[in-house]
Amino acid sequence: MRGINQLAQVRDLLKRKQSSRRAVIQLYSAEDISNEHADVPCTCTLQFMVRKSYLNLFVSMRSNDAYIGLPHDVFAFTMIQELLARELGVRLGRYKHAVGSLHLYDVNVDEARRYVDEGWQSTALMPPMPKGDPWRAIDILKKVEADLRNGMKVDLFNLSIDNYWKDLATMLAIYALTRGSTPIGIRTVRCPNG
Numbered sequence: 001m002r003g004i005n006q007l008a009q010v011r012d013l014l015k016r017k018q019s020s021r022r023a024v025i026q027l028y029s030a031e032d033i034s035n036e037h038a039d040v041p042c043t044c045t046l047q048f049m050v051r052k053s054y055l056n057l058f059v060s061m062r063s064n065d066a067y068i069g070l071p072h073d074v075f076a077f078t079m080i081q082e083l084l085a086r087e088l089g090v091r092l093g094r095y096k097h098a099v100g101s102l103h104l105y106d107v108n109v110d111e112a113r114r115y116v117d118e119g120w121q122s123t124a125l126m127p128p129m130p131k132g133d134p135w136r137a138i139d140i141l142k143k144v145e146a147d148l149r150n151g152m153k154v155d156l157f158n159l160s161i162d163n164y165w166k167d168l169a170t171m172l173a174i175y176a177l178t179r180g181s182t183p184i185g186i187r188t189v190r191c192p193n194g
Contacts, residue, residue: 007080010048014088018050028062042069046077048084054093055085064099067112073097082129083138092128130162137165144169148176 006025013023028044044060059077064070078095085092104112115121130137140161147154156169 007084011084011087014048014050014055014084018088018090021047021049023048043073046080048081049093050088050090051093054091055081055088056093056095057081058096059098061097061099063101063103065108066102066104067108067115068105070097070099070102083134086129086131086134127164130164137161141165141168141172145172148172 010023010025013020025046025048026044027041027046032040042061042063044062047058047060049056049058057077057080059073061073064073074095074097077097081095082092140159144154144159154169154173156166156173159166159169161169
């Protein structure tokens with residue numbers, strides 16, 4: 001925001017003073033209500049707090065779609081929380097997600113039902129992120145994503161990253177298949193881990 005890398009600022013602040021209550025990333029700003037425009041952030045703030053060597057994250061949303069936004073937001077924000085915990089050398093703490101208006105649009109009800117009925121969703125916890133510096137693996141994932149976006153074939157089996165990251169690469173490959181003019185089923189993707 002305004003040329004400030006807020007995540008880096010939060011990381012540096014918590015490295016200097018883990019007990020800080022100021023480790024807040026702000027997405028919604030005063031400019032967002034000064035003019036009428038369609039692309040207004042739904043996320044207001046992400047507040048990171050280290051307590052008893054656990055990194056907790058409190059997310060404040062002004063609005064959240066239960067089908068289109070919520071699953072993606074929770075995944076993205078907890079991924080950021082886990083990345084930051086790895087960088088700070090602390091354990092992963094609690095995640096709290098507060099929403100002013102949680103809704104499901106009528107136009108998405110049937111699609112949301114089909115999604116749930118597919119049976120691919122799991123209530124199992126995602127495995128923990130591998131210990132150590134995650135940024136090398138993230139750089140590889142960014143290249144995988146760019147290659148998939150540009151229509152290139154990616155060899156998921158021979159990526160030089162931990163299986164945790166290969167699973168994420170597989171998810172990117174599945175997503176890429178759904179974006180084509182003729183979407184291909186998930187079952188056609190051979191996963192490196194099963």
